[in-house]
Amino acid sequence: MNLTELQARARRIKLLLTDCDGVLTDNGVYYSERGEEMKRFSIRDGMGVERLRAVGVDTGIMTGETSGSVQRRADKLRITELHLGIKDKPARLHEIMARTGLTAEEIAFIGDDTNDVEILKLVGLAACPGDATRFARAVADFHCETAGGHGCFREVAEFIIASR
Template sequence: MKLAELTARARRIRLVLTDCDGVLTDGGVYYSERGEEMKRFNIRDGMGVVRLREHGIASGIITGEVSPSVRTRAAKLQIEELHLGIKDKTACLQEILDRTGLQADEIAFIGDDTNDIEILSRVGFSACPGDATSFARAVADFHCQTPGGHGCFRELAEFIIAAQLGNGHS
């Protein structure tokens, strides 16, 4: 897809949804000897959420995992659209559309693997981290240069913000 079309699509975005593992994290999971699961999040991605909000764009997380660390991170970032334990991300998207009155072309989604393909195909602007699987890369409109867990959400956020401000992506 050409840059002009990507920019035009990005201008319509009102909500950016993301997968968690492999996008907000590097896909690794740490376990303590007590079995506690820990995930590493990138502060720059968090600033992406803040910057989107400052520009009137909401953020949300849709993940198949049920992780207290994701809930804690979402609370810290004041993310209201938090959907944990979701096996059917497309049905979750439809519930969000029905509840908010948004249209699919007003939603961006960034995902990295096969369980994200269907939702990537249904939103107005789809993206993937630089190290996404070939399956996700094949359907995503925008391929971040940054890998998952290392600022790819921020890269996407800045592209959308720049497009909406009319800066640098026309």
């Protein structure tokens, strides 16, 4: 897909959804004897959420994990479209579209692995981090230069903003 077509798709986006692990985080997690303790998030990605909000684009997180760290990050960024423990991402996408009235063409998704492939095929703009698996890269329209957890969400956000 050429740049002009990517920009046209990006102009239609009203909601940017993202996976968490491998996109908002670097795929790492810290464990102690008590279990999961911490995940690392990029502050730059948080600024991407704010910048999108300023131009009228909503954001959301959809992840197969159920993590208190992700809940706290979403709370801090005032992300209300938070979907934890989602095993069937395409079904949840359809629920979001029915509830919000958005079409698939108005939604972007950033995913990095095999569990994101089906939803990446459905949205108007499919993106992946620079270090995504070959499975996600094969179906994504936009390939970030930036790796997961190091600002790839911000890279997609800035592309959407610049395309307007």
